[in-house]
Amino acid sequence: MSKLPIGQRLIVAVFACLIDSAFTFGFNLVLIPNMKQPITDWLKTMHSNVDDKPITTSAGILGYTVNPPLIRLLHAFIFIGSSIGGLLSIRMAKKVGRKGGLLMTSFISAFAALFAGYSKFFESSLLLFIGCFLIGIKIGISSSLGPLYLMEISPNKIRVRVTGLFSLFVTVGVLASFFICKYIGNKDYWPLVFSLNVIPAVIQLLILPSCPESPKYLSVIKGKELEAKNALKWLRGDNYNEEEINELRAELYQRRALGVLTLKDIVNNDVLLHALLISTMISDSSDRVSLQENGRSFERVKFKYLGMILMSQIKLRKFRKIAICKTVLPEKEKMKCISSSKV
Incomplete structure (x- = not known):
C-alpha cells in the first residue's frame, strides 16, 4: 500500500472505511423491508404448530400471530443492536481507536452474515434473530466511527466533502439492497442476501490494516506525536506540513489543561x-x-x-x-x- 502514489493513498483509506461502514449501513437498513414477504413466509413455516394448531389467532406466540409481529420483532432487533452499538462506539473510539474499531466491526459483520445466512439451512429462526442483532451492533458502531475516521484523516480543505461521502455511500447501499432483493430476495435465496454482508467485511479487512490510524487519535488521545506525524506523512506525502501537527499538539495541550x-x-x-x-x-x-x-x-x-x-x-x-x-x-x-x- 505504501507504494501507491500519494494522492491515491487517501482515496484507498477512504474507500476502505466506507465500503463496510456506510455501504453496509444502507444495505442492511432496508434489507428486511425489501424481503418482508419471503422472510414472513419462512417464519410462518418455522412456527406453524403450537398444540398442533396453525398460528393464525391470538393463541400464537406470546399471544400474537406470526404475521406481522415476528417480522417486526426481527426489524426491531436491528435497531436494538444499533442502539447498543452506538453506546459501545464511544468507548471503542478511545480504547482501540477509529481504525481498530472499524476492523472489529468487520468481524461482527462476518459473524452476522454467517448466522443469518445459515438460518434457513439449519432451520433455526434463532440464528436469524442473532444475525440481525449483530447487524444492528455493527451499524451502530460503524455509523459513529466511520465519519469520525474520515474526518480525522482528511485535509482541512476537503474535509467536509470527504465526510459527506458517508451519506452518499449509505444511499448507494440502499439502492444496491433494493436491486439485489428484487432479483434474488425470494423464498429460495433470501439467506444469500444476508450472506453478502461478508463481501464488504472481507474487502475492509484486506485494505484497512495497511492504512494508518487517525492522526488525531494517535496525538490527542494517545499522546503519540511521532506516530501521528508518520500517519500524516503517509496520507499527505509531499503536501505534508507542520501546521496540522501543530494543531494536534495545541489540541493535546488544551485537552490536558481542560480535562474531559x-x-x-x-x-x-x-x-x-x-x-x-x-x-x-x-x-x-x-x-x-x-x-x-x-x-x-x-x-x-x-x-x-x-x-x-x-x-x-x-x-x-x-x-x-x-x-x-x-x-x-x-x-x-x-x-x-x-x-x-x-x-
Whole structure:
C-alpha cells in the first residue's frame, strides 16, 4: 500500500472505511423491508404448530400471530443492536481507536452474515434473530466511527466533502439492497442476501490494516506525536506540513489543561451549547424525515429548515427557548412557542 502514489493513498483509506461502514449501513437498513414477504413466509413455516394448531389467532406466540409481529420483532432487533452499538462506539473510539474499531466491526459483520445466512439451512429462526442483532451492533458502531475516521484523516480543505461521502455511500447501499432483493430476495435465496454482508467485511479487512490510524487519535488521545506525524506523512506525502501537527499538539495541550468535558461544562459554555443545540435539532429532524411511514412529513421537515435558519440568524438565548419548547411541549404547540420567542 505504501507504494501507491500519494494522492491515491487517501482515496484507498477512504474507500476502505466506507465500503463496510456506510455501504453496509444502507444495505442492511432496508434489507428486511425489501424481503418482508419471503422472510414472513419462512417464519410462518418455522412456527406453524403450537398444540398442533396453525398460528393464525391470538393463541400464537406470546399471544400474537406470526404475521406481522415476528417480522417486526426481527426489524426491531436491528435497531436494538444499533442502539447498543452506538453506546459501545464511544468507548471503542478511545480504547482501540477509529481504525481498530472499524476492523472489529468487520468481524461482527462476518459473524452476522454467517448466522443469518445459515438460518434457513439449519432451520433455526434463532440464528436469524442473532444475525440481525449483530447487524444492528455493527451499524451502530460503524455509523459513529466511520465519519469520525474520515474526518480525522482528511485535509482541512476537503474535509467536509470527504465526510459527506458517508451519506452518499449509505444511499448507494440502499439502492444496491433494493436491486439485489428484487432479483434474488425470494423464498429460495433470501439467506444469500444476508450472506453478502461478508463481501464488504472481507474487502475492509484486506485494505484497512495497511492504512494508518487517525492522526488525531494517535496525538490527542494517545499522546503519540511521532506516530501521528508518520500517519500524516503517509496520507499527505509531499503536501505534508507542520501546521496540522501543530494543531494536534495545541489540541493535546488544551485537552490536558481542560480535562474531559462533562455535560455541565457544555451547558455552561455558550459556544458549545450553541453547537450542541444546532446539531441536536438537525439530527433529530433528519431522523424524522427518514421515517415517514406515519404520514406526518411536514411536522418532521419543518425542524430541518428551522435548524438551518437558526444556524445563521438566531441568537443564543432563543436557542434555549426553542430547546425547552421542543422538549416539553406537544407537537402542535411547538411552532407557536418558537414563533412567540423574540430575538
